Amino acid sequence: MSFRKFTTLLSCLLLPISITVGCTIVLKKQVDAYSVNEGRNFNYLCGIDQFSRVFEPVTGMNEEKHVGIFYFLWHGESGVTTHNITQLLKEDPDALFNVKGSSKSPLNAFHYWDEPLFGYYRSDDKWVIARHCELLSQAGIDFIVFDTTNGFIYEKSYTALLEVFSEYQERGWNVPKIAFYTNSMSIRTMNQLYDKLYSKGLYKDLWYCPDGERPLIIGALNAEHDKKIYNNPSYNPPELTEEFLNFFDLRSTQWPFDPFIPDGFPWMEWLYPQPNHNGIMNVSLAQHPQLPFSNSYFNRNLNKGRGYDFDKKENIESESAKGLNAEYQWKTVHKNAKDVHTVFVTGWNEWIAQKLNLSGSVGFVDCFNEEFSRDIEPAKNGTYQDAFIIQLIQNIRKFKGLNDNFKAPDKATIDITGDVKQWDKIRNTYINISETETERNSLSVDSKYKYVQDKPRNIIKEVKITHDKNNAYIMIKCVDDIIKDSGENWMNVFIGTNDLKLQGWECYNYVIGRSVNGDKIAVNTLDEKGNATKVADARYTIKGNVMQIEVKLKDLGLKTKDKGFYFKVADGVENYKDIMDYYVTGESFPMGRLSYYYYFN
Numbered sequence: 001m002s003f004r005k006f007t008t009l010l011s012c013l014l015l016p017i018s019i020t021v022g023c024t025i026v027l028k029k030q031v032d033a034y035s036v037n038e039g040r041n042f043n044y045l046c047g048i049d050q051f052s053r054v055f056e057p058v059t060g061m062n063e064e065k066h067v068g069i070f071y072f073l074w075h076g077e078s079g080v081t082t083h084n085i086t087q088l089l090k091e092d093p094d095a096l097f098n099v100k101g102s103s104k105s106p107l108n109a110f111h112y113w114d115e116p117l118f119g120y121y122r123s124d125d126k127w128v129i130a131r132h133c134e135l136l137s138q139a140g141i142d143f144i145v146f147d148t149t150n151g152f153i154y155e156k157s158y159t160a161l162l163e164v165f166s167e168y169q170e171r172g173w174n175v176p177k178i179a180f181y182t183n184s185m186s187i188r189t190m191n192q193l194y195d196k197l198y199s200k201g202l203y204k205d206l207w208y209c210p211d212g213e214r215p216l217i218i219g220a221l222n223a224e225h226d227k228k229i230y231n232n233p234s235y236n237p238p239e240l241t242e243e244f245l246n247f248f249d250l251r252s253t254q255w256p257f258d259p260f261i262p263d264g265f266p267w268m269e270w271l272y273p274q275p276n277h278n279g280i281m282n283v284s285l286a287q288h289p290q291l292p293f294s295n296s297y298f299n300r301n302l303n304k305g306r307g308y309d310f311d312k313k314e315n316i317e318s319e320s321a322k323g324l325n326a327e328y329q330w331k332t333v334h335k336n337a338k339d340v341h342t343v344f345v346t347g348w349n350e351w352i353a354q355k356l357n358l359s360g361s362v363g364f365v366d367c368f369n370e371e372f373s374r375d376i377e378p379a380k381n382g383t384y385q386d387a388f389i390i391q392l393i394q395n396i397r398k399f400k401g402l403n404d405n406f407k408a409p410d411k412a413t414i415d416i417t418g419d420v421k422q423w424d425k426i427r428n429t430y431i432n433i434s435e436t437e438t439e440r441n442s443l444s445v446d447s448k449y450k451y452v453q454d455k456p457r458n459i460i461k462e463v464k465i466t467h468d469k470n471n472a473y474i475m476i477k478c479v480d481d482i483i484k485d486s487g488e489n490w491m492n493v494f495i496g497t498n499d500l501k502l503q504g505w506e507c508y509n510y511v512i513g514r515s516v517n518g519d520k521i522a523v524n525t526l527d528e529k530g531n532a533t534k535v536a537d538a539r540y541t542i543k544g545n546v547m548q549i550e551v552k553l554k555d556l557g558l559k560t561k562d563k564g565f566y567f568k569v570a571d572g573v574e575n576y577k578d579i580m581d582y583y584v585t586g587e588s589f590p591m592g593r594l595s596y597y598y599y600f601n
Contacts, residue, residue, distance in 0.1 A: 028404050028405050029059075029404040029405065030404065030405045030406075030407050031059040031060065031402075031404045031405065031406065031407060032407040032427070033057070033058075033059045033060065033406055033407070034407075034409075034427050034428060034429055035427065036060055037172065037174060038172060039429050039431045040171075040172045040173050040174075040431055040433070041060075041174075042137070042138050042140070043057055043058055043059060043060060044057045044430065044596045044597045044598075045057065045138055045393075045590065045594060045595070045596060045597075046500055046566055046594075046595050046596065046597045047390050047393065047500070047593050047594045047595060048390065048500045048501065048502065048507045048593065049385075049386065049387040049390035049391070049593060050385060050387060050502075051321075051322050051387060052501070052502055053387070053390055053391060053394055054394070054500045054501075055390065055393045055394040055397050056397070056500070056597075057406070057597050058397055058401035058402055058403060059402045059403060059404040059405070059406060060401075060402040060404075061140060061400050061401060061402060062400040062401070062402060064341060065340075065341055065342075065399060065400035066142040066143065066210070066341065066342045066343070066400075067140060067141055067142055067342070067343045067344075067345065067396050067399065067400065068141065068142060068143040068144060068145055068176075068179075068208075068342065068343070068344045068345065069136065069141050069143075069144055069145070069176075069344070069345045069346075069347060069348050069376075070144075070145055070147060070181070070267055070344070070345065070346040070347030070348060070350075071132075071144040071145065071146055071147070071347070071348050071349065072123070072146075072147050072347065072348070072349050072350045072351070073123045073146055073147070073148075073154035073157035073158055073161070074123065074147070074150075074152070074154060074157075074352070075120070075121060075122055075123040075157075075349075075351065075352070075445050076121075076122030076123055076124065076157070076445040077123065077152065077154050077156070077157060078110065078150070078152065078352075079110035079112075079351075079352040079445055080110070080445050080446055081106075081109045081110055081111070081445070081446050082112060082115075082120045082444060082445060082446050082448065082449075083104070083105055083106070083109055083110075083111040083112065083355075084111070084112050084113075084114060084115060085111050085112065085113050085114070085364065085368060085369055086113060086114040086369055086370065086381075087114075088104065088105055088111075089369065092104055092105075096362070097362045098362070099357050099360060099361060099362050101355070105355060106355070107355055107356075107357060108354055108355060108356065109354070109355055110352040110353065110354055110355075111352060111353060111354070111355055111364065112351050112352050113351065113352075113353070113364075113367045113368055113369050113370065113372075113373045113375075114369070114370060114379045114380070114381065114382060115379065115380040115381065116349070116351060116375075116377060116378070116379060116380060117377065117378040117379060117380050117580065117583060117584065118131065118451075118584065119380070119444060119449060119451050120444040120445050120446065120449060121442070121444070121445070121451070122157075122442065122443065122444070122445050123154065123157035123160070123161075124156050124157045124159075124160035124161075125160075125440075125442045125451075126160055126163070126164050126438075127438065127439075127440035127442060127451075127453065128442075129160060129161050129164040129165075130164055130168075130434070130437070130438075131583070131591075132161075132348070132349070132377075133164055133165050133168055133175055133176075134168075134433050134434050134591070135389065135591065136175075136176050136348070137168070137173060137174065137175050137176065137433060138393070138433070138590065138594065139389065139392050139393045139396060140393065140396040140397065140400070140401075141176045141396075142176060142177065142208070143176050143177045143178065143179055143208035143216075144176045144177075144178055144179075144348070145178075145179045145180065145181045145216075145218070145267075145344070146158055146178065146179070146180045146181065147181055147347075147350075148180050148181060148182050148189055148193070149181055149182060149183035149184060149253075150183075150184055151182075151184045151185040151188070151189050152189075153180075153189060153192050153193055153196065155196055158178070158197075161178075162178065162202070162203040162206055165178075165203075165206055166203055166205070166206060167436070168433065169205060169206065171435075171436075173433055175206075176208075177206050177207060177208035177209075178203075178206050178207065178208055179207075179208045179215065179216040179217060179218065180193055180217055180218065181218040181219075181253070181265070181267060182217070182218060182219035182220075182253070183219070183220075183229060183253050183255070184229070184230055185226070185230055185235060185237070186219035186220035186225075186226045186229060186230075186237075186253070187219070187220055187223060187226045187237040187238065187240060188237060189219070190217055190219050190220075190240075190244070190248075191238075191244070193217070194244060194247070194248075198215060198247065198248075209249065210249055210342070211249055214247065214248055214249040215247075215248060215249065216248070216249045216251065217248045217249070217250055217251075218250075218251045218252070218253055218265045219250065219252075219253060220237075220252075220253065221240075221250065221252050222239060222240060223236075223237045223238060223239045223240075225252070229253065251263060251264065251265040252264045252265065253265065254266040254267070254277065256268045256269055256270040256271075256287070256289070257270065257289075260275055260277075261277065262277060262278050263277065263278055264277050265277065265280060265344070266280065266281075266282040266344065267282060267284075267344065267346050267347075268282060268284045268287060268346050269282050269284065269287070270287055270289040272310050272328070272329075272332075273332040273335075274329060274332050274333075276336060276339055276340060279339065279340055279341040279342060280340070280341070280342045280343075280344065281332065281333055281336070281340045281342070281343055281344070282329075282343075282344050282345075282346065283326060283329040283330055283333060283343055283344070283345045283346070283395075284325075284326070284329065284345070284346040284347075284374055285306055285323060285325060285326045285346065285347075285373075285374035285375070285376065285388065286303070286304055286305050286306050286308070286325055286371075286372060286373060286374045287303065287304040287308075287325075288303045288304075288365070288366070288372075289303065289304070290302040290303050291363075291365055292353075292356075292358065292363040292364055292365040292366075292368075293353070293364060293365060293366060293367055293368045293372045293373070294362065294363050294364040294365075294368040294372070295363070296315070296368070296371075296372050297368060297369070297372070300314075300315050301313075301314050301315055303372060304325055305320055305325065305371040305372045306319075306320040306321070306323055306324070306325050306326070306370070306371055306372075306373070306374075306384075307319035307320035307321075307322065307323075307324045307325060307371065308324065308325040308328075309324055309328075310325075310328045315371070317371060320370065320371040320383075320384070321370075321382075321383045321384035321385075321387060322384075322387065322391075323384070323387065323388055323391050326388070326391060327391070330395040330398075330399075333395070333399060334395075334398060334399065337399060340399075343396075343399060345376070345392065346374055347374055347375065347376070348375065348376050348377055349375055349376075349377045350366060350367055350373070350374065350375055351367070351373075351375055351377075352367070353365055353366045353367045353368070370382055370383065370384065375388075376388040376389060376392055378580065378583070385579075385580055386579075386580065386583070386592050386593055389592070389593075390593060406599060408599075408601055409427075409428040409465075409466065409467075409598065409599060409600075409601075410425065410426045410427050410428055410466060411466055411467060411468060412425070412426060412466045412468065412473075413468045413471075413473075414466060414473040414475075414548065414550070416473065416539060416540070416541045416548035416549070416550045417541055420475075420543060420546050420548075423464050423475050426464050426466050426475075428464055428465050428466055428598065429462055429463070429464050430462060430463045430464070430465075430589075430596045431461075431462045432459075432460045432461055432462060432463075432589050432590075434459075434589075434591075435459060435460070435461050435479055436459075436479075437455060437456050437459050437587070438455055439452075439453060439454050439455040440452060440453035441453075453584070453585065456571065456572055456586055456587035457483045457485070457571065457572050457586075457587075458478050458480075458482055458483055458491065458571045458572065458587055459478055459479040459480070459587055460476060460477070460478055460479075460569055460571075460587055460589045461477045461478055461479050461545075462477050463475065463476050463477070463567075463569055463589065463596070464477075465567075465598045467553065467560070467600065469560055470552060470553060470554075471550050471551060471552055471553060472550075472551050472553055472556070472558075472565075472598075473548065473549070473550055474493060474512075474548070474549040474551070474567075475546060475547070475548050475549075476491070476493075476546070476547040476548075476549075476569055477545060477546050478545045478546075478547075479545065480545055481544050481545050482542050482544070482545060482546075482547055484542070485572075486516075488514045488515070488532075488576065489570070489571070489572060489573050489574075489576040489586070490513060490516075490571060490572070491513050491547060491569070491571050492511050492512070492513040492514065492569070492570050492571070492573075492576070493511065493512040493513055493549065493567060493568075493569050494508040494510070494511050494526075494567060494568040494569075494570065494595075495508060495509070495510040495511070495512065495556060495565050495566070495567050496508045496509055496510075496565060496566045496567075496595065497509060497510070497556060497557055497558055497562070497565050498558075498562055498563045498564070498565070499563065500566060500595075504525065504526040504527065504528070505526040505527065505528055505529065505530040505531075505577075506530075506579045506593060507566075507593070507595070508526055508568070509525060509526055509557075510523060510524065510525060510526065510556055511524050511526055511532055512524070512538055512549060512551060514532045514534075515534070516540070517537075519539055519540060519541065520537040520538070520539065520540075521537065521538050521539070521540040521549065522534045522536075522537060522538075523535055523536040523537065523538050523551060523555050523556070529577065530576070530577035535555060536552065536555035538550060538551035538552070538555070539551075560600055560601075561600075562600060563599065563600065564597060564598050564599040564600045564601075565597075565598055566595040566596060566597045566598070567595060567596055567598065568582075568588065568589065568590065568594070568595050568596070569588075569589045570582060570586060570587060570588040570589070571586055571587045572585070572586030572587055573585050573586035573587075573588060574586060579592060579593055580592065
């Protein structure tokens with residue numbers, strides 16, 4: 001063997017980060033994933049749901065791939081009642097299916113299939129909008145499409161949302177952009193949107209422009225198309241003006257029962273596998289080819305619920321909370337990933353449907369109960385909890401996540417009693433998107449409930465982590481001086497060691513902070529019910545708005561040769577043994593079952 005051949009072979013053996021293609025060695029790029037967008041990113045975000053589905057950190061996102069989601073603005077405008085179908089099915093099904101209606105379940109009234117996690121909120125509730133913005137941004141959603149298909153534009157609600165999203169954008173976060181989907185009286189609706197929003201240049205930085213210049217709008221392509229969609233002889237829309245057509249990137253509506261339109265924008269497909277509309281593909285959580293959805297309460301397999309198995313061609317109730325239906329839909333996307341540039345997901349927060357008299361029987365068209373509905377947003381008492389959020393992020397990262405090599409973290413020994421400036425040289429930083437949290441004081445859609453939530457006592461601004469051969473060091477910086485408290489839910493640092501898995505409580509096998517004594521803070525193991533057992537003490541200091549912790553690696557069962565750990569910092573969560581309350585009360589960085597990862601190497 002020649003020296004040249006020997007050295008080439010040796011290089012191949014010594015480069016585990018390389019990919020060999022034929023005779024060419026292609027090195028995987030090393031990326032400083034912390035520094036992307038000046039640290040305002042979610043690259044190290046990770047998570048696991050109750051079904052052990054995991055999503056891992058990424059080094060970035062493929063900017064040529066986009067994911068959008070259907071978003072609903074009608075809570076408190078179209079829907080102003082809180083009749084709960086799931087509750088009625090348990091307590092008074094006769095009232096629910098009474099076609100004449102009753103006080104418990106009036107005919108033509110909007111009904112919730114169940115109560116959302118954040119309550120029966122109004123769509124202009126900025127406290128809720130902020131959480132939506134954070135969750136959708138963390139998920140990797142590029143754009144949201146407002147449902148204005150019924151001819152209402154919900155100006156009050158979309159304005160409130162744009163105000164909140166623009167605040168996050170001004171702080172440097174890449175938040176989802178916006179577009180509108182019209183259908184009934186489409187041209188009238190699109191002209192209203194142009195007059196009220198687009199012609200005035202309002203919130204221009206939040207317009208979703210797929211071609212880089214013109215904002216997307218979905219609707220009828222011309223007056224004839226519009227009349228055909230609406231099918232009402234009294235409706236005579238004008239033709240779209242040249243000004244309008246030059247201004248917008250107009251895409252045709254694509255209804256699931258209409259013939260295939262190559263350039264259409266699908267919000268749901270009744271066909272499976274889903275067709276590709278010139279690079280755009282839909283993913284929906286459930287489908288109703290035999291309208292209405294409520295028909296499936298009496299004949300389960302008329303429609304396709306959340307747990308529908310496309311191979312067995314039946315609804316499997318035990319798979320509903322896992323989202324088997326959506327998983328099949330995502331498989332179609334991944335199988336055709338080279339030919340798909342945009343995925344549109346239905347949906348985020350529909351929640352309601354009218355109780356209708358359909359030929360003498362009660363019908364709810366677009367949602368009915370947990371199984372036959374299509375919301376990703378968690379329900380307050382739902383069995384799926386946040387599983388659809390985890391599933392969404394997992395599949396978005398599979399579709400457009402980049403998996404280059406992570407640049408190793410900065411390692412250092414920190415004197416936690418010393419100057420906080422020691423941390424300035426550490427780039428291992430996790431910045432909190434929700435650093436300006438406010439209190440909640442808002443009414444439900446029917447004004448019967450008042451939702452009050454205090455501003456978190458300690459709002460986390462950022463977390464830095466580093467380690468040496470013996471210890472891990474954690475720096476928690478808050479917006480204001482840290483308020484101390486003696487409760488078990490004060491400044492808890494949850495840690496899961498090595499691979500993401502269901503260990504301890506909700507994937508965390510340790511928590512630091514259930515008790516303090518002088519300069520010592522307890523290190524506890526967690527059982528599956530969230531009960532803590534003290535195993536050691538760590539050291540901590542507080543100086544103004546900065547808390548520093550020094551914890552021995554061995555007290556976390558870790559060695560420097562290990563993979564690392566994932567973490568969450570939480571303070572003041574009221575029901576701190578309920579993982580879903582980490583979306584609602586107190587401060588949780590990040591929210592719910594989401595975590596951030598710290599790699600040792």
